[in-house]
Amino acid sequence: MNYNIPKPTESELEILQVLWEYGPSSVRFVNDKLNEEREVGYTTTLKLMQIMAEKGLALRDTQSRTHIYQAAVSEADTQKRLLQKFVDTTFRGSAMKLVMQALGAHQASPEELDEIKALIEKMESDSEDEK
Amino acid sequence: MNYNIPKPTESELEILQVLWEYGPSSVRFVNDKLNEEREVGYTTTLKLMQIMAEKGLALRDTQSRTHIYQAAVSEADTQKRLLQKFVDTTFRGSAMKLVMQALGAHQASPEELDEIKALIEKMESDSEDEK
DNA sequence: AATTATATACGAAGGACTTCGTAAAAGCAA
DNA sequence: TTGCTTTTACGAAGTCCTTCGTATATAATT
Numbered sequence: 001m002n003y004n005i006p007k008p009t010e011s012e013l014e015i016l017q018v019l020w021e022y023g024p025s026s027v028r029f030v031n032d033k034l035n036e037e038r039e040v041g042y043t044t045t046l047k048l049m050q051i052m053a054e055k056g057l058a059l060r061d062t063q064s065r066t067h068i069y070q071a072a073v074s075e076a077d078t079q080k081r082l083l084q085k086f087v088d089t090t091f092r093g094s095a096m097k098l099v100m101q102a103l104g105a106h107q108a109s110p111e112e113l114d115e116i117k118a119l120i121e122k123m124e125s126d127s128e129d130e131k
Numbered sequence: 132m133n134y135n136i137p138k139p140t141e142s143e144l145e146i147l148q149v150l151w152e153y154g155p156s157s158v159r160f161v162n163d164k165l166n167e168e169r170e171v172g173y174t175t176t177l178k179l180m181q182i183m184a185e186k187g188l189a190l191r192d193t194q195s196r197t198h199i200y201q202a203a204v205s206e207a208d209t210q211k212r213l214l215q216k217f218v219d220t221t222f223r224g225s226a227m228k229l230v231m232q233a234l235g236a237h238q239a240s241p242e243e244l245d246e247i248k249a250l251i252e253k254m255e256s257d258s259e260d261e262k
Numbered sequence: 263a264a265t266t267a268t269a270t271a272c273g274a275a276g277g278a279c280t281t282c283g284t285a286a287a288a289g290c291a292a
Numbered sequence: 293t294t295g296c297t298t299t300t301a302c303g304a305a306g307t308c309c310t311t312c313g314t315a316t317a318t319a320a321t322t
Binding site for chain 2: 010013014017076078079080082083084086087089090091092095096097098099100101102103104105110112113115116117119120123124
């Protein structure tokens, strides 16, 4: 486990998502990806990535002149952490309320719904086993 | 619908949750509730609630010396807005990934699971109807 | 009436985050 | 070599949010 690593800010999360999707990348590459979504200055991205390296959110390889950064935290772990906090603050700890909202607000495909049903049934049978 | 109302910050959300739960309240009351969780100065809460009134997140009745504030945004709407944003930034728009994570990370009671299953089945039959 | 308690108003400090300008270094091209 | 491009480094400004000190007004208490 890692952690004294702080939770990423929103901007840092955007950068992490590029690193998660494309693997180790230069600042230039990340900045280009971000600019597909919205305008960001190069030095802004650079600064953020430097800070992320300091915080331990990213690792950087300074071998070549163009430094290469990679995520130092996993996507699943990060999502889990942020979800925990979000459930606490916005749904006062009720994950189920959140699930109901999420299911209601976004239409899911039949396949996705089946996937979820399968997961629920697995959970129910698991809790049977505990008896 | 409302909205040019900004999304509440975390502190504002804490206050809104008191207002949602207990209805129109004085600063004193809200501050006492907050202090059951963590230490907050009275003028801090006052200032936040004044700002919330400015922003349109709360309404205040200044009839009596002790002003009475009430939420100007509904809990469900606010949760929906925040959830939308959270899904976008943290799960890149995939509400289903979030649902799976939430179901996985927090153990739910059998009753809750049944509730969710019922919702899913309702959604499935609804999408049948569309054909 | 004088004191004490409670309320609002205001401003400003401090911190976290984002943004960007500028400089210095390193590589590339003419 | 000289100049152009790319990169890192650094610092500082600006914003948003939170917190709190202080002043002022109103009410309650003695």
